[in-house]
Amino acid sequence: MSSSAIEKSGPDLSADELTLWLRERIAAHLVMSPDAIDVDEPLTTYGLDSIYALTVVAEIEDHLGLSLEPTVMWDRPTVSGLLEAIAAERPLAA
Numbered sequence: 048m049s050s051s052a053i054e055k056s057g058p059d060l061s062a063d064e065l066t067l068w069l070r071e072r073i074a075a076h077l078v079m080s081p082d083a084i085d086v087d088e089p090l091t092t093y094g095l096d097s098i099y100a101l102t103v104v105a106e107i108e109d110h111l112g113l114s115l116e117p118t119v120m121w122d123r124p125t126v127s128g129l130l131e132a133i134a135a136e137r138p139l140a141a
Contacts, residue, residue: 072107085126
């Protein structure tokens with residue numbers, strides 16, 4: 048498991064916790080600081096390629112126990128967009 052500060056998963060994850068987790072996972076693949084990931088910036092801006100995008104989708108599915116379309120990162124290319132897609136599949140804690 049990652050060294051993330053956010054180790055819990057499932058329905059009790061808040062939007063803020065999920066945002067942090069997503070930024071950490073994406074930053075790990077890009078070898079950069081999670082703080083450098085702007086939630087409204089297209090992830091391709093940072094160099095996230097299709098292989099890493101599919102890997103992140105698989106990590107989201109494993110971490111949250113849900114199924115997403117493989118194209119979700121192209122349809123929703125920002126962290127904010129990914130949160131919306133995830134929230135459409137399952138509610139996030141307040």
